[in-house]
Amino acid sequence: MSAGGGTKAIVAALAANLGIAVTKFLAFVLTGSSSMLAEAIHSVADSGNQGLLLLGGRRSTRKATPQHPFGYGRERYIYAFIVSIILFSVGGLFALYEAWHKWQERHGIDEWQWVPVTVLVIAIVLESFSLRTAVRESNMVRGKASWVRFVRRAKAPELPVVLLEDTGALLGLVFALFGVSMTLATGEGRWDAVGTAMIGLLLVTIAVILAIETKSLLLGEGASPENVRTIEKSLVGDGIDRVIHMKTLRLGPEELLVAAKIAVTPNATAEEVARAIDGAEARVREAVPIARVIYLEPDIYSASAAATDTSATTETAEAPH
Structure with missing residues (x-):
């Protein structure tokens, strides 16, 4: 798998997530929606993750030294594993905590009601473009393998990580849109909490998958x-x-x-x-x-x-x- 393809997908995802994070935080400040806060933190975590993947890719190219005679190629796996931990803790667990907090308070969205829906629709469009880039770059190297096999068998971690992150981000936006829309329609704030909890469970699931697959690479896999x-x-x-x-x-x-x-x-x-x-x-x-x-x-x-x-x-x- 070429590093170039992975880098292109990472940069596309990073650019999309930085812009989306700003608009989500603005929507949260205006509306107080927990789904918007969870999604904003999700985008910040994703942006940090993509920065770590770029850093890992750069550091892995260092020349071998007497202390590390086989080079630093596995450093890409280490940073991918760190990404899974951040996604689990900063993204998933925070969203679950925010869902529990929102369930206790259960207040609706009383002001700027059009803002979260507008922001989420725009974010879905931007995230779709990011996912399309990741899919296109992955198709160049996955051959006839299914998507599940590609994620499980890929030896270069960047594209599988970005694919799972973008897929999770897109599904998370749909969950947030569901929670916000139901809250606006019924006036019941607990729908917002439900959407936030769905986001949290999704992120925890993706993080566990990433951790399991990256752990195998860190331990050392043989050739196919x-x-x-x-x-x-x-x-x-x-x-x-x-x-x-x-x-x-x-x-x-x-x-x-x-x-x-x-x-x-x-x-x-x-x-x-x-x-x-x-x-x-x-x-x-x-x-x-x-x-x-x-x-x-x-x-x-x-x-x-x-x-x-x-x-x-x-x-x-x-x-x-």
Whole structure:
């Protein structure tokens, strides 16, 4: 997934949310609507989140250092995880608290009654444009995958985060419009509280989804099954008989580490082994360009040794943490 596409979607969402936040706060000041306050805080949280995603993308491009020899690619995952926490606390929990507070007071909207509806309709239009940008950029990289699979399997966090945020923002605006409209129609302020609670539950749900998916990336995911098969196929040939065992690890959205024990031709000279390893690395990088860090250990294949290696790998994977 290109960083450029993600950056374009983030900037579009940031611009929309900053403008929307100002108008929502103005509408809250004029009307006292809790739905408008919850939506204003939601837009502020989203703006901060998009700023964090941009910061994470920039910091992840730093060069490797002796202290961090594999670079800073995972920093994008860290900032995406922080986004989920902010969305949960600042957005979701605040909206739920405001809904409870409004339910206790239950006052209606007595002044400037046209303001919240106007603001929400305008915000829906602006948010729709932001979501359209995110959808268009995502379509360029998701291929034939469903939207659920794209969000769950994407290794670059920016587009899935923006997609979920924009979708949540659009649904939140609809919930706010429902609460405000029912309050204006009935004069009952608790409808406003209902709309606010719906916004809070929506944001908490999205935040939990983001946290779960980003946590998996932070812990370290391997290559996709398709890439694993391609790498194994590319390693074999020109002096390499088979792959005894292999492990992969995502160092970042566009960087993959490959570590494998390979069976070289018996009685091969050191020069021939070195030439075979160089050729295998070149084939892997050509087939899977994100495989940038490759470590290959040459060995002579034997069924008993391969079984021992496989058993050790399995025990390590199944050991409790």
